[in-house]
Amino acid sequence: MADALSAIPASVIRNLSDKLYEKRKNAALEIEGIVKQLAAAGDHDKISAVISLLTTEFTYSAQANHRKQIVPPVLNSFSDQDGRVRYYACEALYNIAKVVRGDFIIFFNQIFDALCKLSADSDANVQSAAHLLDRLVKDIVTESDQFSIEEFIPLLRERMNVLNPYVRQFLVGWITVLDSVPDIDMLGFLPDFLDGLFNMLSDSSHEIRQQADAALSEFLQEIKNSPSVDYGRMAEILVQRAGSLDEFTRLTAVTWINEFVKLGGDQLIPYYADILGAILPCISDKEEKIRAVARETNEELRAIKADPAEGFDVGAILSIAKRQLSSEWEATRIEALHWISALLERHRPEVLSFLNDIFDTLLKGLSDPVDEVVLLVLEVHACIAKDLQHFRQLVVFLVHNFRVDKNLLEKRGALIIRRLCVLLDAERVYRELSTILEGEADLDFASTMVQALNLILLTSSELSGLRDLLKQSLANAAGKDLFVSLYASWCHSPMAIISLCLLAQTYQHASTVIQSLVEEDINVKFLVQLDKLIRLLETPIFAYLRLQLLDPGRYTSLLKALYGLLMLLPQQSAAFKILRTRLKTVPSYSLSSEQIKRTSSGNPYSQILHHMPSGSQITEDGDISRDMGSVPNGINFAARLQQFEQMQQQHRMHAKSQLWSQFRNNSTSSKEMQKPEEPPRSVSDSNRPSSKSSRRGPGQLQL
Numbered sequence: 001m002a003d004a005l006s007a008i009p010a011s012v013i014r015n016l017s018d019k020l021y022e023k024r025k026n027a028a029l030e031i032e033g034i035v036k037q038l039a040a041a042g043d044h045d046k047i048s049a050v051i052s053l054l055t056t057e058f059t060y061s062a063q064a065n066h067r068k069q070i071v072p073p074v075l076n077s078f079s080d081q082d083g084r085v086r087y088y089a090c091e092a093l094y095n096i097a098k099v100v101r102g103d104f105i106i107f108f109n110q111i112f113d114a115l116c117k118l119s120a121d122s123d124a125n126v127q128s129a130a131h132l133l134d135r136l137v138k139d140i141v142t143e144s145d146q147f148s149i150e151e152f153i154p155l156l157r158e159r160m161n162v163l164n165p166y167v168r169q170f171l172v173g174w175i176t177v178l179d180s181v182p183d184i185d186m187l188g189f190l191p192d193f194l195d196g197l198f199n200m201l202s203d204s205s206h207e208i209r210q211q212a213d214a215a216l217s218e219f220l221q222e223i224k225n226s227p228s229v230d231y232g233r234m235a236e237i238l239v240q241r242a243g244s245l246d247e248f249t250r251l252t253a254v255t256w257i258n259e260f261v262k263l264g265g266d267q268l269i270p271y272y273a274d275i276l277g278a279i280l281p282c283i284s285d286k287e288e289k290i291r292a293v294a295r296e297t298n299e300e301l302r303a304i305k306a307d308p309a310e311g312f313d314v315g316a317i318l319s320i321a322k323r324q325l326s327s328e329w330e331a332t333r334i335e336a337l338h339w340i341s342a343l344l345e346r347h348r349p350e351v352l353s354f355l356n357d358i359f360d361t362l363l364k365g366l367s368d369p370v371d372e373v374v375l376l377v378l379e380v381h382a383c384i385a386k387d388l389q390h391f392r393q394l395v396v397f398l399v400h401n402f403r404v405d406k407n408l409l410e411k412r413g414a415l416i417i418r419r420l421c422v423l424l425d426a427e428r429v430y431r432e433l434s435t436i437l438e439g440e441a442d443l444d445f446a447s448t449m450v451q452a453l454n455l456i457l458l459t460s461s462e463l464s465g466l467r468d469l470l471k472q473s474l475a476n477a478a479g480k481d482l483f484v485s486l487y488a489s490w491c492h493s494p495m496a497i498i499s500l501c502l503l504a505q506t507y508q509h510a511s512t513v514i515q516s517l518v519e520e521d522i523n524v525k526f527l528v529q530l531d532k533l534i535r536l537l538e539t540p541i542f543a544y545l546r547l548q549l550l551d552p553g554r555y556t557s558l559l560k561a562l563y564g565l566l567m568l569l570p571q572q573s574a575a576f577k578i579l580r581t582r583l584k585t586v587p588s589y590s591l592s593s594e595q596i597k598r599t600s601s602g603n604p605y606s607q608i609l610h611h612m613p614s615g616s617q618i619t620e621d622g623d624i625s626r627d628m629g630s631v632p633n634g635i636n637f638a639a640r641l642q643q644f645e646q647m648q649q650q651h652r653m654h655a656k657s658q659l660w661s662q663f664r665n666n667s668t669s670s671k672e673m674q675k676p677e678e679p680p681r682s683v684s685d686s687n688r689p690s691s692k693s694s695r696r697g698p699g700q701l702q703l
Contacts, residue, residue: 070096071093071096071104071107071110071111072107072110074089074092074093074096075089075093075107075110075111075114077089077092078090078114078117078118079114079117083121083122083123083125083126086118086121086123086126087123087125087126087129090118090126090129090130090132090133091129093111093133094129094132094133094136097133097136097137097140098136101140101143102140102143102144102146104137104140105140105141105144105146105147106146108137108141108147108152109151109152109155111137112137112152112155112174113155115130115133115134115137115170116159116162116167116170116171118130119131119134119166119167119169119170120164120166120167127166134170134173138173138174138177141177141178141181142177142180142181145183147184149178149184149185149186149189152178153189153192153193154192156171156174156175156192156193157192157193157196159171160193160195160196160197160199161196161199165203165204165205165208168200168203168205168208168212169207169208169211171196172197172200172208172211172212172215173211175193175197175215176211176214176215176218179215179218179219179222186219187219187222187223187226187229188230190219190230190234191230191233191234191237194219194234194237195237195240195241197212197215197216198212198216198237198241198244198249198252198253200212201213201216201246201248201249201252202244202245202246202248202249209248213248213252216252216256220255220256220259223259223263224259224263229263231260231263231264231267231268231271232267232268232270232271234256234260235257235260235264235268235271235274235275236271236274238253238256238257238260238278239257239271239274239275239277239278240278241253242254242257242278242279242282243278243281247287247290250282250285250287250290251287251289251290251293253278254278254279254282254290254293254294254297255293257275257278257279257297258293258296258297258300260275261275261297261300261301261304262300266310269306269310269311269312270311270313272301272304272306272312272313272316272317273313273316273317273319273320275297275301276298276301276317276320276321276339277320277323277324279294279297279298279301280294280298280320280321280324280327280332280335280336281324281327281329281332282294283295283298283329283331283332283335284327284329284330284331284332291331298335302338302339302342305346308347308350314343314347314350314351314354315350315354315357317339317343318340318343318351318354318357318358319357320336320339321336321337321339321340321343321358322336322357322358322361324336325337325361325362325364325365326361330370330372330373333365333368333370333373334372334373334376337365337373337376337377337379337380338376340358340362340380341376341379341380341383344380344383344384345383352384352387352390355384355390359393359397362377362380362381363397363398363401365377366378366398366401366408366412366416367401367405367407367408367412371415374412374415374416374419375415375419378416378419378420378423379419379423381394381420382420382423382424385424391424391428391432392432395429395432395433395436396436398416398420399433399436399437399440399449402445402449403442403445403449406448409448409449409452413452413456414452414455414456414460417429417433417452417453417456418456418460418462418463419462421460421462421463421466422462426462426463426465426466427466427469427482430453430457430466430482430485430486431482431485431486433449433453433489434485434486434488434489434490435485435488435489436489437449437450437453437489437492438488438489440489440492443492443650443651443654444654446489446492447492447493447651449492450489450490450492450493450496451493451495451496451529453496454490454493454495454496454499454500455532457503458499458503458536458541459536459539459541466482467503467541469482470482470483470486470500470503470504471503471504471505471544473504473505473506473635474504474505474506474635479504480634480635483500483504483506483635484635484640486500487500487640487643487644488643491643491644491646491647491648492647492651493529494513494517494521494526494644494648495526495529495530495532495533496529497513497644498510498513498514498533498561498565499533499536501513501561502537502542502545502558502561505545506635506637507555507557507558507560507561508557508561508637509637509640509641510557510558510561511557511560511561511564512637512641513641513644514561514564514565514568515564516641516644516645517568518652520652520655521648521652522568527568527569527570527573530565530568530569530575531569531573531574531575533565534565534569534575534578534579535575535578537579537582538578538582545558546582549562549582549583549585549586550586550587552586552587552588559583559586562579562582562583563583565579566579566580566583
């Protein structure tokens with residue numbers, strides 16, 4: 001020690017000697033100043049040796065209560081602005097720690113806080129010295145039975161949010177060391193620093209990410225082997241981290257959630273909604289590994305049959321599913337619908353109590369661009385509509401959506417109606433739609449909707465049973481009731497009525513309807529619909545009708561109806577040529593002159609309506625039945641015709657009012673654009689015959 005002290009100024013040595021031999025009562029209080037004086041002495045190599053000797057002397061010489069006074073001044077030197085002071089303070093504390101060992105634990109939190117700061121020191125020498133001291137402190141802690149993890153955790157939790165990479169390495173190192181000590185239960189305090197470890201998974205340093213991942217993997221393995229784990233607090237952290245922008249963090253969080261769902265049991269029931277909210281978006285993650293784990297977790301979660309009495313919140317799950325129905329990702333929307341279906345199956349009363357919260361969102365799902373999503377939405381609607389009340393509500397809202405969104409009817413209408421007919425019974429769906437459309441105030445929409453329903457009825461394989469029932473309209477009561485039910489709303493469209501009559505084999509009534517049409521009824525829309533019908537007559541659906549043409553003597557009304565349609569078609573149209581070609585193939589050998597006369601007599605109802613006895617009814621053959629009971633399943637076609645004509649009169653009036661409104665608007669706008677008034681024409685000008693260009697030629701319509 002003498003050789004080392006020879007390099008120090010005499011004044012410093014005298015100061016040290018005084019403190020060493022005057023019972024050392026105040027030696028510890030002066031050690032901070034001594035260290036600073038030594039740092040300013042000059043020869044740093046010799047000063048290092050002096051520091052070691054001095055601290056050893058102080059430590060051995062002082063009593064236990066005096067050691068408590070030695071360490072704090074050294075710790076204060078760690079924050080000195082001079083790097084040499086911080087370096088020598090590390091050496092001093094290292095020597096003190098080597099001597100006192102276990103007694104050193106009482107200063108652990110202060111030393112840990114100081115080392116945490118020094119681990120990120122700007123001086124490389126200070127960092128090196130701090131690392132040596134850190135290893136020694138770790139050895140002392142692992143050997144000691146006086147270390148208090150409860151007092152240490154708050155300090156660790158506070159430091160876990162530091163972003164400095166050196167501090168992060170320091171913290172992960174301590175977590176790993178403490179977790180390796182059998183007597184220290186780090187797993188019990190994992191929720192306090194778990195979020196910090198996950199935060200390190202997105203660090204820019206590959207080494208830090210690896211260390212954090214290794215620590216998390218070790219903790220997850222301990223969780224699997226531990227009988228008692230606080231899953232709830234950690235689940236909240238994992239849910240937040242599953243939405244991280246960092247891919248590795250998301251994968252790790254979803255992996256943990258997957259294990260928690262398998263292991264957590266009843267503890268996780270209150271957190272199911274939050275977990276589901278984290279998993280559903282990950283099902284559509286761009287990374288395949290994340291998608292795979294998320295799908296597995298979702299299936300595991302849905303397989304758990306929890307009960308509301310156990311804390312299972314049906315409303316919260318529905319709220320999450322509703323929110324995810326607006327996701328931009330198809331897979332997420334599909335799984336959200338699967339959840340709603342599963343809840344309806346298991347907890348129907350609870351789901352129906354929240355129906356008002358999700359119904360509008362489900363209706364919007366019908367406009368989804370993906371067919372699979374639309375079909376699943378329909379399945380959910382069908383499950384809800386098992387009750388009569390909800391069935392009516394569904395159809396009413398569906399018609400409303402078609403009314404306000406014309407694109408929905410055009411692009412998705414056929415798919416929606418066909419699927420509902422499969423899920424809810426075609427007859428029930430069509431009857432309800434007909435009832436609603438019968439009183440529809442928007443006549444244009446009603447006509448469009450009926451035309452769409454009629455086309456679906458004539459073409460969809462799902463409605464083959466309904467078509468078969470309609471073919472029996474003249475033979476049994478069920479067919480008759482369905483025909484009459486549809487007829488009321490089908491009156492909105494002349495072509496729909498004609499199609500319905502051809503399908504129901506009420507050919508004489510079809511012919512009568514055709515002859516009742518007036519000039520206003522035959523417009524472009526009508527001709528387009530007629531063109532579609534003519535082409536449909538050539539499909540397998542109407543094969544029975546074409547075969548009936550082989551016996552024109554028996555089906556004269558059919559022949560007359562088809563010729564009536566032919567007369568309405570422009571001769572140059574493709575539909576005209578198709579129908580004329582078909583009619584040319586009809587054999588004429590069985591058509592007698594009496595039958596021809598009978599079928600060409602005009603409207604059979606117009607002459608007999610005035611002479612019908614009260615209570616009588618007209619059959620399809622045109623015969624009068626005095627006793628309605630004697631005509632099984634009879635249909636009052638005269639009343640149906642009146643119903644059709646009244647509805648068409650409403651449409652004509654509506655069309656005229658629209659034209660008049662348009663005319664008035666055009667007149668108003670044209671007057672505003674005109675120049676000052678022109679002189680009025682003379683009487684002679686008004687009496688002058690119209691010019692050639694203003695005359696109405698043949699085939700021209702004049703409003």
